[in-house]
Amino acid sequence: MGRVEELLRRTVAARGAGHLTLIDPDSQSAAVAAEIAEAATSGGTDAIMVGGSVGAAGVVLHETVERIKEKTNLPVILFPSSVAGLCENADAVFFMSLLNSRSTSYIVENQVLGAPLVMRYGLEPLPMAYIIIEPGGTVGWVGDARLIPRKKPELAVAYSLAAKFMGMRLVYLEAGSGADSPIPAQMVAGVKRAIGSDVLLIVGGGSRSVGAATEMVAAGADLIVTGTAVERSSDVTAFVSDLTRSIRR
Ligand code: 1GP
Numbered sequence: 001m002g003r004v005e006e007l008l009r010r011t012v013a014a015r016g017a018g019h020l021t022l023i024d025p026d027s028q029s030a031a032v033a034a035e036i037a038e039a040a041t042s043g044g045t046d047a048i049m050v051g052g053s054v055g056a057a058g059v060v061l062h063e064t065v066e067r068i069k070e071k072t073n074l075p076v077i078l079f080p081s082s083v084a085g086l087c088e089n090a091d092a093v094f095f096m097s098l099l100n101s102r103s104t105s106y107i108v109e110n111q112v113l114g115a116p117l118v119m120r121y122g123l124e125p126l127p128m129a130y131i132i133i134e135p136g137g138t139v140g141w142v143g144d145a146r147l148i149p150r151k152k153p154e155l156a157v158a159y160s161l162a163a164k165f166m167g168m169r170l171v172y173l174e175a176g177s178g179a180d181s182p183i184p185a186q187m188v189a190g191v192k193r194a195i196g197s198d199v200l201l202i203v204g205g206g207s208r209s210v211g212a213a214t215e216m217v218a219a220g221a222d223l224i225v226t227g228t229a230v231e232r233s234s235d236v237t238a239f240v241s242d243l244t245r246s247i248r249r
Helices: 003-015 030-042 058-071 104-121 137-142 153-165 185-195 210-219 228-232 236-247
Strands: 018-023 047-050 076-078 092-098 124-132 170-174 200-204 223-226
Touching: 003 018, 003 047, 003 124, 003 200, 018 030, 018 200, 018 228, 018 236, 030 047, 030 058, 030 228, 030 236, 047 058, 058 076, 092 104, 092 170, 124 153, 153 170, 153 185, 170 185, 185 200, 185 210, 210 223, 210 236, 223 228, 223 236, 228 236
Parallel strands: 018 047, 018 223, 047 076, 076 092, 092 124, 124 170, 170 200, 200 223
Antiparallel strands: none
16 A cells, blocks of 8 residues: 555545545646645645546646646545546556446556556556446546446445445546536445445545535545635635535544
8 A cells, every 4th residue: 555545545534534626637727726825735635636537648747747736745646537637747546447438448458558567667556446326527528437336335335335345445426517416425424334344445426515524524425525616615725624624523
């Protein structure tokens, strides 16, 4: 286990839950992305995720990571939608398989193409199952996901258990960026009960309010991801600070 995963695990063990700020390099300039990262750091976020379904690649991605690293000492974790979402100046990468994709491309092929780059770039790979729940948004469409119905927590549990049995140490339940509502609490609770404390449960998509994030942590989420809410906030430090204070023990 590498340094970034250890840090996330220590945070969850000590404080009950952690917060990840997602920045999509395609949504703003690198300079603005860096300001958001700096403000989120002041608000107490635990790491910065960088990635997006469309356009988060090449020079834009590299520059965004570079500028973010000038403004924060927190780990920068890549959240790639394909092999193109890798770059050498980040600290770690969610080395993820979109388990409920119909396309082998998102389950294993991009991972095969990306693995030698992860090695060459010295990125810490965090082995993660990525599971997309309705409505799924852009990532559901791009990733050709067989969306798990919101009313079928048992399907999310089955996927998550399969991930655990295959040795993945993180499970990410994704409702899709900008979803109207976050992952149902009952689904979060069922998945956490099944995977236990040794697998970190990340929940994201549609967590716009402090209340929603707190509810998901109460249900069993270890790490909450917010992207849209942070991007749209007029005071990122205050928003992240309220959120992190309320999800922590
Ligand atoms: C998307 O789960 C993340 O991959 C974040 O979603 O933009 O809705 O916070 P939001």
